[in-house]
Amino acid sequence: MKMIQIVLFFFALISFTTNAIDSDDFCVANLFLTSDTPSGYPCKSEKFVTADDFMYSSLAAAGNTANPFKVGLTSVNVSNLAGLNGHKLSAARIDIGINGSVPMHTHPDATELLIVIQGQIxxxxxxxxxxxxxxxxxxxxxxxxxxxxHFQFNSGDGNAIAYAAFSSSNPSIHVISPLLFGNNLPTSTIQKTTLLDAAPIMMLKGVFGGSG
Amino acid sequence: MKMIQIVLFFFALISFTTNAIDSDDFCVANLFLTSDTPSGYPCKSEKFVTADDFMYSSLAAAGNTANPFKVGLTSVNVSNLAGLNGHKLSAARIDIGINGSVPMHTHPDATELLIVIQGQIxxxxxxxxxxxxxxxxxxxxxxxxxxxxHFQFNSGDGNAIAYAAFSSSNPSIHVISPLLFGNNLPTSTIQKTTLLDAAPIMMLKGVFGGSG
Amino acid sequence: MKMIQIVLFFFALISFTTNAIDSDDFCVANLFLTSDTPSGYPCKSEKFVTADDFMYSSLAAAGNTANPFKVGLTSVNVSNLAGLNGHKLSAARIDIGINGSVPMHTHPDATELLIVIQGQIxxxxxxxxxxxxxxxxxxxxxxxxxxxxHFQFNSGDGNAIAYAAFSSSNPSIHVISPLLFGNNLPTSTIQKTTLLDAAPIMMLKGVFGGSG
Amino acid sequence: MKMIQIVLFFFALISFTTNAIDSDDFCVANLFLTSDTPSGYPCKSEKFVTADDFMYSSLAAAGNTANPFKVGLTSVNVSNLAGLNGHKLSAARIDIGINGSVPMHTHPDATELLIVIQGQIxxxxxxxxxxxxxxxxxxxxxxxxxxxxHFQFNSGDGNAIAYAAFSSSNPSIHVISPLLFGNNLPTSTIQKTTLLDAAPIMMLKGVFGGSG
Amino acid sequence: MKMIQIVLFFFALISFTTNAIDSDDFCVANLFLTSDTPSGYPCKSEKFVTADDFMYSSLAAAGNTANPFKVGLTSVNVSNLAGLNGHKLSAARIDIGINGSVPMHTHPDATELLIVIQGQIxxxxxxxxxxxxxxxxxxxxxxxxxxxxHFQFNSGDGNAIAYAAFSSSNPSIHVISPLLFGNNLPTSTIQKTTLLDAAPIMMLKGVFGGSG
Amino acid sequence: MKMIQIVLFFFALISFTTNAIDSDDFCVANLFLTSDTPSGYPCKSEKFVTADDFMYSSLAAAGNTANPFKVGLTSVNVSNLAGLNGHKLSAARIDIGINGSVPMHTHPDATELLIVIQGQIxxxxxxxxxxxxxxxxxxxxxxxxxxxxHFQFNSGDGNAIAYAAFSSSNPSIHVISPLLFGNNLPTSTIQKTTLLDAAPIMMLKGVFGGSG
Known part of the structure; x- marks a missing residue:
């Protein structure tokens, strides 16, 4: 009987934090019905939250490096790991083939921490x-x-692998070359704002699919 | 006539902050129609906001201490005081009977400031x-x-009362014992992650309604 | 052929940041369908975002100073420049006629930086x-x-113009006199909380449209 | 022997968080040797931290209400409770005598939560x-x-007592009347920025010790 | 006599916020004796703060546009306007001569709001x-x-002037071309991370003073 | 000659961000001369910053698992990777031997993202x-x-390895058992705040080196 009292008490204690509304212990992203806010996605109702919301499976396979940069990127962010919502944290796996590189880029919204797993970068x-x-x-x-x-390149003689952590739940990657040469920004504008000549601009517009 | 001009002018000044959209003077929680976000609840339309949204009535009565810990908790947070939304502030009243205690717990999302009102804690x-x-x-x-x-216990010879303030609009209370013993986390898992023996684990699983 | 490969690769790279969900490069306010949150408005879908969302046109004209304070205010905030959403930045143009002033006020949610363009303030x-x-x-x-x-007044002998920047996307302006005298706050309450006599209170209630 | 191993292990585990540098479990203000920063005071070395750094004693006595407003204020902030440093939380006791009031004021840096203890406010x-x-x-x-x-006044027939919590470790109180009338801001400036006449301004300059 | 009482009371009220330590009303940067922190510079002692700490004089003169980009930049940030410390706000004046431009760049730590004053940009x-x-x-x-x-260029037929506000007290400007070509980053590294050919890289290394 | 002009111009542009004071591009911790603040360590002077400040070498070796929990922890935080200062990001390597576990613990100041490298956890x-x-x-x-x-344990049949990222530059690890049983907190206090009996408390006080 005493135990029953205690159990009931703890139901009461628990309800201290779970009135009509959900706790703030986590805010799993509801990605499907509603739009983002400046602080992240609205929260999925706590009663529908399961362990799957906090797991991504899996980074075990290498990313596809069959491209000119020989780089494969696999990103784990709030779009495929909804439990990251509101937490300013995410991850990625980076595979870089021999002579490959991660091109010059910025992350406008995240610091990146890189851990090398294999090879030399x-x-x-x-x-x-x-x-x-x-x-x-x-x-x-x-x-x-x-x-x-920043940039990374494989300076070893085999494939390289690294894991990255970011201080954002949904970091952007802004690669300079396609930003400059992969759209219809006029060649004259690129010239006057970079001092590059028209010839390499037009060459790279060809490479990155830009026009103008 | 001059006064009318002034009045009209101040209507204009006021509309400087109240165009089509609400001001940011406050963001009373709309708890009913929409879900939480990482920064709090969506705002109730300013035109429906009244003084009642900023008032909670009342902490005057003692919480129910008829339980083994002899502790009564009454929480005032965004769920019952919607004006706290977005403000990182809330309060509670804590009543502790003779020999009672607030058990070992953490608030994952809030610092707590305690003011003792009566008794010795x-x-x-x-x-x-x-x-x-x-x-x-x-x-x-x-x-x-x-x-x-942290913990609190009544070390005096009468009932104790305290008020608490928290740096969250919706603080959680995570009591260690029911977290460990009040669900179906296997006894073997608790053993290897706490070094407790099986016997006290099973005893407390009985107390807190856990199984496994 | 090699170029096509590269182009395809960059589509892949780009999709690194554009899965099912929008990037966090910006969060243009969706002002029409949904309500504010403590961190700002929900984001407009990235596919509907255009350059117009980041432009306000125009602050070229003077604000209307045909009022007793001879002050004209034109505000550029998230309500008319939706790209400011989530950015804690906004602007205003301030015109002050000869002998005019910006009355005593506070911005509860923003620091203000003022650049004088014309005249003496x-x-x-x-x-x-x-x-x-x-x-x-x-x-x-x-x-x-x-x-x-704070306050500003035209201390020169011609019209004065200034631009202001604010550390909020939607700053409020709280002018002390209409806050005190422009509503039905009882004269006795104003008296005991300001030490003003009843006569000037009633005079200013007349000016600012207050009663009580 | 096994226990000794375990103990040594936990010393190692503990040192996981306590290398050469202090943990971030708390940052007690070092008020004496160094100046404030925008995020708070530098931290006192963890080895000198004691329980006294987290305690203020005591709010039990009424504040002195022998003044025209009949209000007594006792503040508990980072200046006398150094453990509040970095926590965006503090408290105060407010005593208001019969017919007394807390005059019109703002807190530029804090939301306030008020709990009435005695009387009617x-x-x-x-x-x-x-x-x-x-x-x-x-x-x-x-x-x-x-x-x-905002304002408060004693509307009951006995002394009133309240506790307040603030979302700042060092909230300011800006009382409108002494801000306007307690310094040498010229009467003409106050006139043009409040629309008050010269007579009540000069009267209140007398009351609040202002000149000009 | 009553007035003296009131005055004394307000000294007491004021001391509510000015105990042994400074208020948090502002934190003017002490730039000279101490180093920066992640939240800004340590605060200058309140007793040495004057109006000059909150003023910069002056942006009236055009910046020097006698350079290939025909752009003049004058920045007002915490280094020359110490009152901005901790406020996440600053400003700049931008002059762009005929055919001039602000080259491709990023601000890693600030959103920018631009107000055009003269000309077409x-x-x-x-x-x-x-x-x-x-x-x-x-x-x-x-x-x-x-x-x-981002970029800006003068697309009109006269000089252009703009004011900019930034959501940082000390924004950086990172111009892509000198970042890539103005240091000793090896040509081969630039090649593999941008896909530019060696020839334009070496040309621009000459322009921007780079080697390697 | 034209190039020299351009070079000089870019020195000027660069100096736009590097007046008398350092930029905010990074704030490498100065761990040795000064104490922490609530936002992190004061910044090392930019002129003494080198690439070594942004590198930790190395997590390649397994942590020491020769302890009862068979767990080895190697932490990379602001104490040994000073470039993390102010960035709310850090990492750790976790080795768990067969039947080993990471005991029940919390991180009061960080979300943790775990990537399993080897074995089953x-x-x-x-x-x-x-x-x-x-x-x-x-x-x-x-x-x-x-x-x-939370907890982790090796549920596979070989050694397990994981990397962790944390949303803090200096996360704490608070292991429940040594917190409860590794100091001189009286047995009676533990009893009344956990409902454990005296016997297991005294047993674990022996294990974790506690007394009282």
Whole structure:
């Protein structure tokens, strides 16, 4: 009888945090019915939340590197791991083939932490006053601060693998070359804002599918 | 006539902040039609907001302490005081009977400030490097930093009352014992992750309604 | 053929950030279908976003200063520049006629940065320990910290123009006199909470349309 | 022997969070050697932190109400409760004598939650579109959103007591009347920015010690 | 005598917010004695704060456009307007000569709001899925979201002037071309991470002072 | 000659962001001379920053699992990777031997994302309303929301390895058993706040080095 009292008490204690509304213990993204907000997706009702909402399966397979950069990217973010919603954290697997590279890019909304798993990767980022470059081997960890222009390339003699963590639940990757040459931004505009000549611009517009 | 001009002008000034959309002066929670977001509930339309949205009535009565811990909790959060939405602030009244206690728990999302109103309460929190404990009397104030394991117990000879403020509009209370023993987490899992023996685990699974 | 491969690769790279869900590159306010949240408006679907969402046209005309304060305010915030949503930034144009002023007010949710374009404006803000006042001329810049009581007045001999930037996408302007005298707050309440006599209160209730 | 191993292991586990540097479990303000930052005071070294850093003693006594407003304020913030540093939470005790009031004021940096302990207090806040007023009795709770002009007055027939919690570790109180009339802001400036006549301004400059 | 009482009372009220420590009304940067923190510079002691800490004088003069881009930039940030410290707001004046441009760049830490004052400026920003471009005339306002690649160029037939506001007290400007070509990043690295040929890289290394 | 002009111009452009003070591109922790703040460590002067500040070497070796839990933890945080300062991101390597476990614990200040590299790990977290448990295999990713009680154990037949990312630059690990039993918290206090009997408490005080 005493135990029953205790159990009832703990139902009461629990209800301290679960009145008519859900707790703030987590806010699993409801991706399907409603749109994003500046702080993330609206929360799925707590009663429909399951362990599957907190799991992504799986990063075990290599990304497809059958492309000119020989780079494969597999991203785990709020779009495929809804439990990340509101948490400013996500991950990715990066595969880089021999002589391959992750091209010059920025993440406008996330710092990136890179852990090399296999092979040798040369990393670097550039600010107006600094060019910081390092050769990383398995187990080495590197930080790319938010918004800075950076790159990685396979400087070893085999395939390279790394995992990345980001300080955003849905980081963007903005690759400079397709941003500049992959749309219909006029060649004259690119010229005057980069000092590149028309010839390499038109060449790269061809490569990245741009026009104009 | 001059006054009419002034009045019209102030209607214009006011409309500086109240175009088609509501101001950001407050965002009273619309709890009924829409779900939570990582930053809180969507705002009720300003035209339906009244003083009742900013008032909770009342913490005057003692919480029910007729349970084994002799503790009564009454919480004032965004679920019953919708004006707290988006403000990272809420409150509670805590009644602790003679020999009663608020069991070991954490608030994953809030710092707690405690003001003792009546009686004597011994408080403490525990970190990997510190055990900080104090005896509080009426008028004493104490801080439990966010996420830390803490407890309170009545160390006086009469009923104790305290008010608490939290740095969240909807703080959770995670009591360690029912978290560990009040569900179907297997005894073997609890054993290997706490080093408790099977016997006390099974005893407390009985107490807190757990199985497995 | 090689180029086609590269193009396809970049479509793949781009899709790294554009799965089923929108990127977080921007969150243009959807003002029409849904209500605000504590972090801003829900995002318009990325496919409907155009350049118009990031442009306001235009602040070229002077605001209407045909009122007793001889002040014209034109605000550019998330209500008329939806691309500001979630960005904690907005702007306004302020026109002050000869002898005109921006009355004593606060912005509860924004710091203000003022750039004088034309004329001479005297600015000041007040805290419990400081009264800071300066005369500004064209090109001068001033900061009003968030929440502080402040004012501006035209201290030159021609019309004055300034642009303001705010650290909020939807700043409020709370002008002290109409807050105190423009509603039905009882005269006795204003008396006991300001120490003003009844006569000036009733006079200003007349000016600002208050009663009671 | 096995226990010794376990103990050593837990020393190792604990050192996981306590390398050369302190943990982030708390950041008790070091108020004496160094200046504030926008996020709060630098942290006192963890090894000098004691339970006294998290306790304030005591709010038991009434504040001094022997003044014209008959209001006594006792504040518990990071200056006298250093454990609040970085936590965006603090408290105060408010005593209001018969016919007394807390004058019109704003908190530029904090939302306030008020719990009435004794007596009857009428509360209210004012926005450009709303005047929200309520009569509170013991146990009633009220929210004053950040930055809004508000007031309280004793509307009962005995002394009133309330506790307040704030969403800042060091909230400011900006009382409108001394801000306007308690310094050397010229009467002509106050006139043109409030529309008050010179006579009540000069009267209140006398009351609040202002000149000019 | 009554007035003296009131005055003394308000000294007491004021001291409510000014105990041994400074208020949080502002945190003017102490730039000289101490280093930055992730939230900004340590605060200058309140007793040394003057109106000059909140003023920058002056943006009235055009920036120097005697350079190949014909662009002059004058920045007002925490380094020359210390009152901006902790406020996530700053400003700049931009002068663009005939045929001049602000080259392709990002602000890793700030959203930018642009107000055109004189002339015609074509603006644009680029994301993986959008190229958004507009022609702006005096009074037009534009938003460049944080971290996105963007540009401006003078598309009129006279000098152009704009003011910019930023959501940072110390925004960086990262111009793509000097980042890529203005240091000793090896040509082979630039080639493999941009797909540019060696020839234009070496040409631009010459332009921007790079080597390697 | 034209190139020299351009180069000089870009030195000027760069100096736009590097006046007397450092940029905000990064804030590498100065761990040695100054204490932490609520937002992180003061910044090392930009001129002394090198690539080493952004690299940790190395996580390649297994942590020491020669302890009763057979778990080895290697943490990469702001204490050994100073470039993480201010970025709310860090990492760890977790090795779990056969039958080993990561005991019941919370991170009061960080969400954790786990990537399994080798072996099979069963993970789970507990809230007042949910027990969510999953078996993870290599490549699987899991999220433990901030502040929630959670555990991991090796459920495979070989050693297990995982990498973890945290949404804090210096996450704490609070293991429940040593928090409760590894200090001099009186047995009677533990009893009344957990409902455990004295016998298992005293047994575990022996295990974890507690007294009292």
């Amino acid at each position: 040369t990393v670097g980022f550039i600010t107006p006053t600094k060019l910081l470059v390092k050769i990383l081997n398995p187990g080495d960890v590197w930080v790319f601060p938010i918004g800075l222009l | 011994t408080v403490g929190f525990i970190t990997p490097t510190k055990l900080l404990v104090k005896i509080l009397n009426p008028g004493d104030v104490w801080v439990f930093p966010i996420g830390l394991l | 005297t600015v000041g803000f007040i805290t419990p320990t400081k009264l800071l006042v300066k005369i500004l001329n064209p090109g001068d810049v001033w900061v009003f910290p968030i929440g502080l009581l | 009428t509360v209210g806040f004012i926005t450009p579109t709303k005047l929200l007023v309520k009569i509170l009795n013991p146990g009633d709770v009220w929210v004053f959103p950040i930055g809004l002009l | 074509t603006v644009g920003f680029i994301t993986p899925t959008k190229l958004l471009v507009k022609i702006l005339n005096p009074g037009d306002v534009w938003v460049f979201p944080i971290g996105l690649l | 069963t993970v789970g977290f507990i809230t007042p309303t949910k027990l969510l448990v999953k078996i993870l295999n290599p490549g699987d990713v899991w999220v433990f929301p901030i502040g929630l009680l």
